[in-house]
Amino acid sequence: MEHQDLLSGFVKLHVLHHAAEGEIYGLWMIEELAHHGYRMSAGTLYPLLHGMEKRGYLTSRQERFGKTFRRLYQATPLGREALGVARTRLKELFQEIST
Numbered sequence: 001m002e003h004q005d006l007l008s009g010f011v012k013l014h015v016l017h018h019a020a021e022g023e024i025y026g027l028w029m030i031e032e033l034a035h036h037g038y039r040m041s042a043g044t045l046y047p048l049l050h051g052m053e054k055r056g057y058l059t060s061r062q063e064r065f066g067k068t069f070r071r072l073y074q075a076t077p078l079g080r081e082a083l084g085v086a087r088t089r090l091k092e093l094f095q096e097i098s099t
Contacts, residue, residue: 011038012052013090016083019058020075049073057082 014033018024024032026045033040049071052058057079062069075083 007038011040012048013083013086014038015049015052015073016057016075016079016086019073020080020083023072023074025070025072052079 011033014036015024015029018029018032026042026049029049030040030042030045033045049058049060053060053073056076058073059076060071060073062071064070
């Protein structure tokens with residue numbers, strides 16, 4: 001991903017946004033991020049999801065999907081709170097850089 005160091009925060013916000021709306025899983029998130037121009041591999045996204053879960057922003061559960069299991073992620077109350085703070089800061093930044 002070009003300019004990864006600057007854009008990684010946006011990826012996390014995308015993840016939190018969708019995980020606050022409902023359960024997400026890795027492959028779907030990779031495809032969703034691709035719609036926004038982020039090209040991510042599973043080897044990049046899954047450690048990000050695990051890290052966000054470890055920090056308390058996401059929770060996960062496993063669900064049987066055919067012969068395999070799929071890990072579904074959802075935002076925790078802490079994740080929803082962080083998303084609210086990020087939205088406020090993002091609006092301020094947008095106003096500042098768009099003028």
